[in-house]
Amino acid sequence: MGKSALILIDMINTYEHPDAELLIPSLRKALPHVVRLLERARARGVPVIYVNDNFGEWRSHHGEIVQAALAGPRAELVRPVQPDADSLFVVKARHSIFYETPLAYLLSQLDVDRVVLVGQVTEQCVLYSALDAHIRHLMVTVPEDAVAHIHSDLADAALLMMERNMHATITTAEAVELCVVD
Amino acid sequence: MGKSALILIDMINTYEHPDAELLIPSLRKALPHVVRLLERARARGVPVIYVNDNFGEWRSHHGEIVQAALAGPRAELVRPVQPDADSLFVVKARHSIFYETPLAYLLSQLDVDRVVLVGQVTEQCVLYSALDAHIRHLMVTVPEDAVAHIHSDLADAALLMMERNMHATITTAEAVELCVVD
Amino acid sequence: MGKSALILIDMINTYEHPDAELLIPSLRKALPHVVRLLERARARGVPVIYVNDNFGEWRSHHGEIVQAALAGPRAELVRPVQPDADSLFVVKARHSIFYETPLAYLLSQLDVDRVVLVGQVTEQCVLYSALDAHIRHLMVTVPEDAVAHIHSDLADAALLMMERNMHATITTAEAVELCVVD
Amino acid sequence: MGKSALILIDMINTYEHPDAELLIPSLRKALPHVVRLLERARARGVPVIYVNDNFGEWRSHHGEIVQAALAGPRAELVRPVQPDADSLFVVKARHSIFYETPLAYLLSQLDVDRVVLVGQVTEQCVLYSALDAHIRHLMVTVPEDAVAHIHSDLADAALLMMERNMHATITTAEAVELCVVD
Numbered sequence: 001m002g003k004s005a006l007i008l009i010d011m012i013n014t015y016e017h018p019d020a021e022l023l024i025p026s027l028r029k030a031l032p033h034v035v036r037l038l039e040r041a042r043a044r045g046v047p048v049i050y051v052n053d054n055f056g057e058w059r060s061h062h063g064e065i066v067q068a069a070l071a072g073p074r075a076e077l078v079r080p081v082q083p084d085a086d087s088l089f090v091v092k093a094r095h096s097i098f099y100e101t102p103l104a105y106l107l108s109q110l111d112v113d114r115v116v117l118v119g120q121v122t123e124q125c126v127l128y129s130a131l132d133a134h135i136r137h138l139m140v141t142v143p144e145d146a147v148a149h150i151h152s153d154l155a156d157a158a159l160l161m162m163e164r165n166m167h168a169t170i171t172t173a174e175a176v177e178l179c180v181v182d
Numbered sequence: 183m184g185k186s187a188l189i190l191i192d193m194i195n196t197y198e199h200p201d202a203e204l205l206i207p208s209l210r211k212a213l214p215h216v217v218r219l220l221e222r223a224r225a226r227g228v229p230v231i232y233v234n235d236n237f238g239e240w241r242s243h244h245g246e247i248v249q250a251a252l253a254g255p256r257a258e259l260v261r262p263v264q265p266d267a268d269s270l271f272v273v274k275a276r277h278s279i280f281y282e283t284p285l286a287y288l289l290s291q292l293d294v295d296r297v298v299l300v301g302q303v304t305e306q307c308v309l310y311s312a313l314d315a316h317i318r319h320l321m322v323t324v325p326e327d328a329v330a331h332i333h334s335d336l337a338d339a340a341l342l343m344m345e346r347n348m349h350a351t352i353t354t355a356e357a358v359e360l361c362v363v364d
Numbered sequence: 365m366g367k368s369a370l371i372l373i374d375m376i377n378t379y380e381h382p383d384a385e386l387l388i389p390s391l392r393k394a395l396p397h398v399v400r401l402l403e404r405a406r407a408r409g410v411p412v413i414y415v416n417d418n419f420g421e422w423r424s425h426h427g428e429i430v431q432a433a434l435a436g437p438r439a440e441l442v443r444p445v446q447p448d449a450d451s452l453f454v455v456k457a458r459h460s461i462f463y464e465t466p467l468a469y470l471l472s473q474l475d476v477d478r479v480v481l482v483g484q485v486t487e488q489c490v491l492y493s494a495l496d497a498h499i500r501h502l503m504v505t506v507p508e509d510a511v512a513h514i515h516s517d518l519a520d521a522a523l524l525m526m527e528r529n530m531h532a533t534i535t536t537a538e539a540v541e542l543c544v545v546d
Numbered sequence: 547m548g549k550s551a552l553i554l555i556d557m558i559n560t561y562e563h564p565d566a567e568l569l570i571p572s573l574r575k576a577l578p579h580v581v582r583l584l585e586r587a588r589a590r591g592v593p594v595i596y597v598n599d600n601f602g603e604w605r606s607h608h609g610e611i612v613q614a615a616l617a618g619p620r621a622e623l624v625r626p627v628q629p630d631a632d633s634l635f636v637v638k639a640r641h642s643i644f645y646e647t648p649l650a651y652l653l654s655q656l657d658v659d660r661v662v663l664v665g666q667v668t669e670q671c672v673l674y675s676a677l678d679a680h681i682r683h684l685m686v687t688v689p690e691d692a693v694a695h696i697h698s699d700l701a702d703a704a705l706l707m708m709e710r711n712m713h714a715t716i717t718t719a720e721a722v723e724l725c726v727v728d
Contacts, residue, residue, distance in 0.1 A: 049240075058231075058270035058288060088240040091273070093284040094499045102275040102282040106240060108683070124529050128499075131492055135458045137654070154528075157521030164518075165488050276681045290501070306711050310677055317640045317674075319472070336710075339703030346700075347670050413604075422595075422634040422652060452604040455637070457648040464648040466639040470604060 002113035002139055004179045005049055006041040008034065009097060009119030009126060011081045012052045012065050014072035019121075019150045026155075027077060027120060027148035033173035034118045034146045035080045042084070046178045047110050049088045051097040051129075065091070095125050098132035107138065114139040116176055118146040123154035127162065134166035143173040184295035184321055186361045187231055188223040190216065191279060191301030191308060193263045194234045194247050196254035201303075201332045208337075209259060209302060209330035215355035216300045216328045217262045224266070228360045229292050231270040233279040233311075247273070277307050280314035289320065296321040298358055300328040305336035309344065316348035325355040366477035366503055368543045369413055370405040372398065373461060373483035373490060375445045376416045376429050378436035383485075383514045390519075391441060391484060391512035397537035398482050398510045399444045406448070410542045411474050413452040415461040415493075429455070459489050462496035471502065478503040480540055482510040487518035491526065498530040507537040548659035548685055550725045551595055552587040554580065555643060555665030555672060557627045558598045558611050560618035565667075565696045572701075573623060573666060573694035579719035580664045580692045581626045588630070592724045593656050595634040597643040597675075611637070641671050644678035653684065660685040662722055664692040669700035673708065680712035689719040 011034065015024060041048050057064050069078040083089060092101045107115070115133050117126055117140060126147050130140045142162055149155030162168035193216065197206060223230050239246050251260040265271060274283045289297070297315050299308050299322060308329050312322045324344055331337030344350035375398065379388060405412050421428050433442040447453060456465045471479070479497050481490055481504060490511050494504045506526055513519030526532035557580065561570060587594050603610050615624040629635060638647045653661070661679050663672055663686060672693050676686045688708055695701030708714035 058272065090240065091284070093287050095495070096499065099499055100282065100284040100287055102273070105275050105282050123525060127525075128495055131459070131495075135460065135463055135492075151528075154521055154525055157518055158525075161487060161491075161518055161522075164515075277677070278681065281681055305707060309707075310681075313641070313674055313677075317642065317645055333710075336703055336707055339700055340707075343669060343673075343700055343704075346697075422636065454604065455648070457651050464646070464651050466637070466646040469639050469646055 002179060003111050003181065004114045004116055004177070005047040005107060005110060005112040006037060006116045006118065006178065007097065007129075008038070008048070008050045008081060009117060009129060010053055010121075011119045012050060012069045012078060013074070014055075014069050015074040015077060016072070022150045023120060023148055024074075024077070026150075030118070030146050030148045031077065031080060033143065037116070037118060037143065037146055037173050037176060038081060041178055042086070044178050044180055046180055047088060047112065048086070049090060049103070049106065050083055051090045051092055051101065051103060054091045054093055095128050096132045097125070097129040098136065104136055114141060114179065116141045116143070116178065118143060120148040122147040122149040123151060123158040127158040130162045130166050130168050134168070140166060140168040141176055142168050142170050143176050144170055146173040184361060185293050185363065186296045186298055186359070187229040187289060187292060187294040188219060188298045188300065188360065189279065189311075190220070190230070190232045190263060191299060191311060192235055192303075193301045194232060194251045194260060195256070196237075196251050197256040197259060198254070204332045205302060205330055206259070208332075208334075212300070212328050212330045213259065213262060215325065219298070219300060219325065219328055219355050219358060220263060223360055224268070226360055227362055229270060229294065230268070231272060231285070231288065232265055233272045233274055233283065233285060236273045236275055277310050278314045279307070279311040280318065286318055296323060296361065298323045298325070298360065300325060302330040304329040304331040305333060305340040309340040312344045312348050312350050316350070322348060322350040323358055324350050324352050325358050326352055328355040366543060367475050367545065368478045368480055368541070369411040369471060369474060369476040370401060370480045370482065370542065371461065371493075372402070372412070372414045372445060373481060373493060374417055374485075375483045376414060376433045376442060377438070378419075378433050379438040379441060380436070386514045387484060387512055388441070390514075394482070394510050394512045395441065395444060397507065401480070401482060401507065401510055401537050401540060402445060405542055406450070408542055409544055411452060411476065412450070413454060413467070413470065414447055415454045415456055415465065415467060418455045418457055459492050460496045461489070461493040462500065468500055478505060478543065480505045480507070480542065482507060484512040486511040486513040487515060487522040491522040494526045494530050494532050498532070504530060504532040505540055506532050506534050507540050508534055510537040548725060549657050549727065550660045550662055550723070551593040551653060551656060551658040552583060552662045552664065552724065553643065553675075554584070554594070554596045554627060555663060555675060556599055556667075557665045558596060558615045558624060559620070560615050561620040561623060562618070568696045569666060569694055570620075570623070572696075576664070576692050576694045577623065577626060579689065583662070583664060583689065583692055583719050583722060584627060587724055588632070590724055591726055593634060593658065594632070595636060595649070595652065596629055597636045597638055597647065597649060600637045600639055641674050642678045643671070643675040644682065650682055660687060660725065662687045662689070662724065664689060664719075666694040668693040668695040669697060669704040673704040676708045676712050676714050680714070686712060686714040687722055688714050688716050689722050690716055692719040
């Protein structure tokens with residue numbers, strides 16, 4: 001099966017961007033599934049990696065990204081999924097979780113060859129990250145009930161692209177297998 | 183001249199690696215020159231960017247790298263150059279400051295086209311970073327009294343390589359020009 | 365407006381892959397529009413860059429890719445768009461035209477800041493390349509009648525994603541502006 | 547031991563650059579050792595990969611790089627090491643053999659984990675390529691009699707840096723082990 005890592009994409013967020021109103025209803029549905037996967041991953045010792053936009057804040061050592069999100073108007077969307085002491089954290093500046101980040105290096109150090117992508121936005125960062133994982137020969141799983149979208153039609157197309165063109169496993173959060181050994 | 187950024191390489195450090203004993207005497211000499219450049223850059227509004235190894239700590243949002251260094255046995259080498267509220271911070275996992283980091287993106291966002299490299303180690307990360315800057319068409323300045331080495335013969339060769347093959351300006355900290363406008 | 369380059373994606377092809385039968389009808393429709401754009405670009409002195417999969421052939425100095433396509437069963441789809449003496453050629457090994465290729469460097473050398481993407485496959489390489497252009501702050505134009513798809517529903521979604529999320533200009537081949545000066 | 551590939555760096559060359567006069571005497575000494583390694587690699591079925599600057603020629607499908615070098619004033623330095631039908635060829639635009647090239651991908655496809663670097667220039671492209679191999683966790687061997695330098699003092703320092711800081715095996719061409727199995 002390969003060793004898995006659970007990747008939370010852009011879940012540390014103040015939700016102040018223009019599309020937030022379209023996104024949040026979808027996110028509210030996905031959130032309990034993300035939380036459940038997070039619990040399972042932590043219980044099994046599967047690496048949990050937050051890959052998060054820095055929102056132009058380049059002083060990530062101050063924990064500003066997490067604090068700003070927890071202090072923001074949408075803290076209830078952040079608190080259930082906040083990092084714990086074992087969480088790994090990679091800051092990204094652009095869309096894909098791999099673009100100019102050390103994520104590929106971190107995954108190789110952890111011997112991970114399958115990434116389970118959850119978070120947002122299905123038809124944007126999740127799609128781009130699935131592509132960039134596939135191009136690097138990593139296997140991809142996307143639980144469709146644990147990713148949130150802005151436009152449902154584009155999200156459906158994105159999930160189909162991931163399955164058909166990037167050989168991703170599209171499944172449900174409950175059915176995701178989290179593998180700790182090769 | 184081009185707009186400058188001051189880059190502090192691996193200055194947030196616990197100095198527990200095997201070569202620390204060879205490095206520290208050179209670092210003690212360089213430290214006041216780094217501090218003086220840091221003061222000048224802050225006074226002039228020149229961006230100050232810490233690019234620092236994460237030492238395998240992938241939870242950079244906790245400020246662990248800075249705290250660990252300040253709590254370590256060599257805090258006196260860290261305290262004078264610690265980040266302030268305006269400092270930018272990029273975490274690297276490997277030698278070069280550009281390899282799988284968002285530094286190139288950050289510099290382009292800041293319109294920086296000249297990097298002033300200080301810190302350590304002259305014949306290792308400083309050399310590699312100068313090359314990776316040059317390959318990306320950034321101009322490079324290295325004040326030779328503000329970089330620290332492990333082996334002085336290799337450091338001399340590295341400075342010569344940077345000057346001759348990477349067209350770097352090798353100068354003194356005092357003579358460094360910090361440009362804020364194009 | 366910015367200086368343009370016309371990018372032909374994977375147009376040098378033997379069309380022996382499993383999806384070729386689905387692709388070719390769409391390609392036949394796109395081909396005359398690609399040819400017309402190619403003529404206009406050549407007439408105006410706009411750089412024409414072929415970015416093409418090497419199909420596992422790593423001996424690209426032999427011109428094998430072009431020769432194999434011209435000698436193949438689908439030469440009539442290749443001959444009208446074959447490179448001329450002024451064409452630039454970048455070999456890619458994976459999906460995106462930017463991934464582990466010198467294309468970004470070539471474009472910066474040519475001072476190009478807008479790429480006009482034509483060729484195949486709309487919902488695969490064209491989409492991925494548009495994203496990778498956008499992430500690098502290049503402007504993107506996609507003439508929708510000069511790109512070919514395998515699945516029309518995914519192609520429509522891909523064009524919408526490019527327009528909405530990557531700020532691409534989706535237009536027709538005839539309406540494409542090819543800019544030679546900044 | 548790991549599976550090896552023999553990498554010839556910038557050996558396809560017209561030798562018209564300003565430093566050629568300084569380089570050529572060193573190259574003449576290295577050439578027979580490169581030739582001997584090339585013969586051994588071909589005889590054993592070890593992959594031979596030419597990674598070569600394109601000298602601003604972006605039409606590599608025409609075999610222009612090889613033809614120009616063979617037609618140039620220094621053809622006698624090129625003919626003994628020219629590619630054969632089994633040679634692999636990767637074009638680079640900048641110094642390092644890895645920077646914006648598909649070499650890392652090609653090596654992973656070939657399951658190669660040790661690169662044997664020969665060619666030129668010891669204190670420039672060979673040094674930079676050794677670093678970029680090391681940063682990517684590839685093992686590096688450099689036969690010091692099969693690499694050519696411009697400045698012998700910098701070349702000596704470069705070899706020492708590769709050995710000490712990049713854990714490269716510095717040896718002679720005759721002593722190089724070319725491994726075909728893991």
